[in-house]
Structure formats: structure tokens, C-alpha cells
Amino acid sequence: xxxxxxxxxxxxxxxxxxxxxxxxxxxxxxxxxxxxxxxxxxxxxxxxxxxxxxxxxxxxxxxxxxxxxxxxxxxxxxxxxxxxxxxxxxxxxxxxxxxxxxxxxxxxxxxxxxxxxxxxxxxxxxxxxx
Numbered sequence: 001x002x003x004x005x006x007x008x009x010x011x012x013x014x015x016x017x018x019x020x021x022x023x024x025x026x027x028x029x030x031x032x033x034x035x036x037x038x039x040x041x042x043x044x045x046x047x048x049x050x051x052x053x054x055x056x057x058x059x060x061x062x063x064x065x066x067x068x069x070x071x072x073x074x075x076x077x078x079x080x081x082x083x084x085x086x087x088x089x090x091x092x093x094x095x096x097x098x099x100x101x102x103x104x105x106x107x108x109x110x111x112x113x114x115x116x117x118x119x120x121x122x123x124x125x126x127x128x129x130x
Contacts, residue, residue, distance in 0.1 A: 010129050014041050014126055019043055023045060027106045028104050028106055029044075031122075034100065034101060038060055038063050052088070055085050059103075066081065066101075069081070070099075084108055086108075087107060087108050088106065093120065
């Protein structure tokens with residue numbers, strides 16, 4: 001296990017990737033690197049907290065179920081999961097060979113192609129850290 005200062009540094013580096021690489025994009029309203037029970041690093045800008053409260057509540061209640069799906073299908077190459085909740089899409093980019101995913105909440109009508117490129121770049125940076 002890494003010393004606590006390395007873990008903190010790694011967490012800070014991941015948080016920086018979330019905030020500098022992803023949250024700078026207009027269409028990413030929240031993002032996180034999460035495990036079951038929403039354990040992980042979360043970044044939700046203050047301006048989006050109230051509008052995302054319902055989605056956040058749904059994620060808290062169902063995150064374990066998504067990770068069960070991820071566990072069951074990752075051996076078959078599951079790489080991403082998309083689902084719609086009202087006016088938003090929730091995108092899971094699974095971090096290979098881990099129990100972790102990069103998760104983003106975006107407007108349902110966002111340019112998914114552009115966001116996929118940015119999320120993939122962020123996933124690669126995060127994978128280098130873990």
C-alpha cells in the first residue's frame with residue numbers, strides 16, 4: 001500500500017484531471033472516479049449541484065447495481081455504459097482491470113462524440129496514476 005502522502009497526491013492529481021480536463025467543458029456538469037457506493041473522487045461545480053440533486057440521489061441508490069453489471073460483462077470487453085435520466089446522460093468509462101469507473105453527467109443533447117474523446121483522454125491519464 002502506498003504511503004498516505006502518495007495516496008493524497010494521487011487523489012489530488014485525479015481531482016485535477018477531473019477539474020482541469022473535464023469540468024472546463026461546458027457540457028460536463030459533474031464527473032467522478034467512483035467505485036461501489038459512490039466511493040471515490042467526486043467533482044460537482046456549485047452551479048450544477050441543485051439541478052443534479054435528483055440524478056445524484058439515483059446514482060447513490062443504484063451504483064452497486066451498475067458495478068455488478070460492470071463486473072459481469074467486463075470479461076466480455078465492456079468498456080462504456082450510457083444511460084439517460086430525464087434531461088441528462090450518465091456516462092461510465094470503465095477503468096480496465098479495476099473496480100472503478102470514470103463517470104460523467106452531461107445534458108442529454110450534448111455532443112457525445114466530442115465528450116467521448118475528452119473522457120477517453122482523461123481515462124488514460126487516470127490509468128497512468130493507478
